[in-house]
Amino acid sequence: MRPRFSLLPIAVVLSLLLPLLSTTPLHAARMRPYAGIGVMLLPLSPSLVQEAYGELPLYDQPALGRLGTLSSATLPRLDWILGLAPRNVPVMVMARRGEWLRVTYDDAGREGWVRPRWRNAFETWDELFADRNVRPLPGLQERYYRLFSRPEGEPLATLASRPLFRVGMVDGDWLRVVGAQDAAGWLRWRDEDGRMLVGLEPEQGVSGER
Structure with missing residues (x-):
């Protein structure tokens, strides 16, 4: 004879879990702020x-x-x-x-x-960017993890991680940056909607990666 299982506890558990599953994202990401001026x-x-x-x-x-x-x-x-x-x-x-x-x-x-x-x-x-260190923010689209030869120019390299860069110049939505091993190019710091793509780091040398 097969044992009988009560469905009441299961129903109670589901009633408690469903609201949490419907309102809590599995991968909650911070909203990047609009940069403004x-x-x-x-x-x-x-x-x-x-x-x-x-x-x-x-x-x-x-x-x-x-x-x-x-x-x-x-x-x-x-x-x-x-x-x-x-x-x-x-x-x-x-x-x-x-x-x-x-x-x-x-x-x-x-x-x-x-x-x-x-x-x-x-x-x-x-x-704010003058002679500061910046790092690309996490969770961006792949196209934002690239160094370019010039603003809107050809990509020079795809960044394998989130390296630290020193800012040399600001040109609109772009930064002229230099990183470890003298890797240099242009990095986009603000997207087409005006949201931040990089974060400013506390003052330190350009070395290492997170």
Whole structure:
């Protein structure tokens, strides 16, 4: 006589697992941020914390349509892509109008205008990339892991991993880079949609790979 198995426990288990399987991707990837025109650096200096986090008004348009205040709690995390000094919190800047900056202030990509009052609040990508080390981000399409002879030119080499490069020059969406063993060429740092393709590394020598 065959043993009888109750279907109730199986049904209960499936009812618990199905919502998790339907909402949790097997290979969750971080969304690459839009690069915009540069980065606003929120200082962590004690004398500026209140101004930076508590009293920096956020507007729909410069000085019009108050949205609230810029909050560090809702800012997109960029530390995995921008190896900047820990004394600053980076915020992507999409546009500039005089002293006003249009920034991305949450993970949903919503934007608003702020008017920072401290010095050196904004750096363009040309300034950020100057003599810095960069590395291609993980999980990109194969075509972005290539060095080129010139922007939009012929590919020189396909990168087998994610090597470290030193930036020599910025030209639009492209970086003139030099890597280990003097490997040199042009690397695309921003894709056709305006999203980041490389991450800035903390200052160090050009050596080794991850």
